[in-house]
Amino acid sequence: MTTTLDRPAPIKPNAIPKVGLVSLGCPKALVDSERIVTRLRAEGYQISADYAGADLVLVNTCGFLDSARDESLDAIGEAIEANGKVIVTGCLGAEPDVIEKAHPKVLAVTGPHQYEQVMDAVHTHLTPPHNPHQDLVPESGLRLTPRHYAYLKISEGCNNRCSFCIIPKLRGDLVSRPIHHVLTEAEQLVRAGVKELLVISQDTSAYGLDVKYAPQAWKGEDYETRFLDLARGLSSLGVWTRLHYVYPYPHVDKVIPLMADGAITPYLDIPFQHASANVLKAMKRPAKQDRVLERIQQWRRDVPDLAIRSTFIVGFPGETEEDFEILLDFIREAKIDRAGCFKYENVVHADSRDLPGHVPEEVKEERWHRFMEAQAAVSADRAEAQIGTVQDVIVDGSTEEAGQYLARSRADAPEVDGLVYLTSEKPLQPGNIVSAEIVNADAYDLFGRVL
Numbered sequence: 001m002t003t004t005l006d007r008p009a010p011i012k013p014n015a016i017p018k019v020g021l022v023s024l025g026c027p028k029a030l031v032d033s034e035r036i037v038t039r040l041r042a043e044g045y046q047i048s049a050d051y052a053g054a055d056l057v058l059v060n061t062c063g064f065l066d067s068a069r070d071e072s073l074d075a076i077g078e079a080i081e082a083n084g085k086v087i088v089t090g091c092l093g094a095e096p097d098v099i100e101k102a103h104p105k106v107l108a109v110t111g112p113h114q115y116e117q118v119m120d121a122v123h124t125h126l127t128p129p130h131n132p133h134q135d136l137v138p139e140s141g142l143r144l145t146p147r148h149y150a151y152l153k154i155s156e157g158c159n160n161r162c163s164f165c166i167i168p169k170l171r172g173d174l175v176s177r178p179i180h181h182v183l184t185e186a187e188q189l190v191r192a193g194v195k196e197l198l199v200i201s202q203d204t205s206a207y208g209l210d211v212k213y214a215p216q217a218w219k220g221e222d223y224e225t226r227f228l229d230l231a232r233g234l235s236s237l238g239v240w241t242r243l244h245y246v247y248p249y250p251h252v253d254k255v256i257p258l259m260a261d262g263a264i265t266p267y268l269d270i271p272f273q274h275a276s277a278n279v280l281k282a283m284k285r286p287a288k289q290d291r292v293l294e295r296i297q298q299w300r301r302d303v304p305d306l307a308i309r310s311t312f313i314v315g316f317p318g319e320t321e322e323d324f325e326i327l328l329d330f331i332r333e334a335k336i337d338r339a340g341c342f343k344y345e346n347v348v349h350a351d352s353r354d355l356p357g358h359v360p361e362e363v364k365e366e367r368w369h370r371f372m373e374a375q376a377a378v379s380a381d382r383a384e385a386q387i388g389t390v391q392d393v394i395v396d397g398s399t400e401e402a403g404q405y406l407a408r409s410r411a412d413a414p415e416v417d418g419l420v421y422l423t424s425e426k427p428l429q430p431g432n433i434v435s436a437e438i439v440n441a442d443a444y445d446l447f448g449r450v451l
């Protein structure tokens with residue numbers, strides 16, 4: 001959860017209207033929050049760092065898992081109690097009846113990426129200032145991430161219908177942003193100091209499908225609105241570019257040469273979710289598992305330092321012990337470098353609720369522990385193999401000890417992957433990319449020294 005708010009106190013109206021923001025959920029929701037903050041600032045509103053200073057509070061909710069829904073409802077309740085004037089947006093906003101039932105005092109509810117509706121609601125309940133300070137907004141927009149990395153959202157929604165997922169119900173079908181807009185935004189971010197771009201969407205490899213891969217010109221060159229051209233355009237910006245939420249469709253193979261050349265960061269975030277054909281079928285996953293292992297092995301031959309991050313669900317309805325063993329074999333053979341594992345949750349409105357063979361909670365728990373153990377072993381092998389190597393790392397910040405810094409290798413995305421604990425004789429700043437020798441490792445993190 002990201003929040004710009006602290007503790008409550010009495011509210012008095014501000015000369016310049018101030019809006020507080022509580023942003024919950026995934027990076028895609030964070031990008032929505034950034035867009036809203038940018039629009040607010042462009043119209044002259046100020047952003048309040050606490051409830052007391054805010055004339056109104058916006059809560060950007062997550063509605064994916066039951067636990068996230070509860071967290072969102074709690075955050076709305078806290079904001080109402082502390083401030084009283086609350087507008088709700090985001091994924092849970094797609095279910096206004098749920099919110100209004102729990103919190104009848106909310107002023108307005110809008111759904112995910114409904115920026116216009118959010119702004120309309122703000123205008124209705126907090127009069128806009130007379131002199132918008134357009135110049136207060138940098139061309140790269142306002143961001144909630146540190147200055148040196150930024151999420152780049154390339155599309156909204158999803159055409160897939162995975163049975164455990166309600167995102168298409170919340171966010172609708174795939175809507176791709178035109179490629180020249182995405183590349184222009186990326187260029188502006190780089191100009192503003194961003195050293196690492198994190199490409200996000202619900203299904204990055206499906207980018208452009210909805211617009212039939214429409215061609216566009218950018219800086220005198222022709223690009224199609226598609227995954228490979230996007231990677232090609234981004235690689236021209238000379239910063240680290242990480243691809244998230246990529247499905248193993250065959251055309252993903254084409255981006256591997258860009259990684260081999262160092263033009264795109266050798267990192268693929270592929271949410272496989274499972275490896276057993278039976279479970280994948282029940283999940284209605286988009287890409288087939290056929291030849292996936294073979295293809296990963298070929299990718300690794302072409303790009304030896306490729307890091308693969310993934311997420312998996314254990315205890316999906318109908319998952320047998322044999323299916324689960326297939327999954328464990330897969331993570332070992334594919335050497336999945338980084339993995340998140342979730343115990344299946346019966347999400348409200350998800351089709352998988354009606355599937356037969358729900359797995360008892362204690363079996364889910366036991367499989368989750370076995371998964372994490374197997375994954376830790378794969379991860380530790382990988383980490384150990386890094387000892388003695390020299391690699392570029394990006395500095396995120398410093399620790400309290402002099403000469404000690406927190407950094408990440410190309411194999412580590414911010415917030416979800418490991419860290420490189422770095423020692424350096426010369427002072428470093430966030431965003432510096434330096435060459436470091438890896439001197440030690442544990443299961444998830446590396447320890448290095450700047451050369």
Ligand code: SF4
Pocket residue numbers: 158159160161162165166167168202203286
């Ligand atoms: S690909 Fe599947 S899991 Fe991902 S957003 Fe689309 S429907 Fe949900």
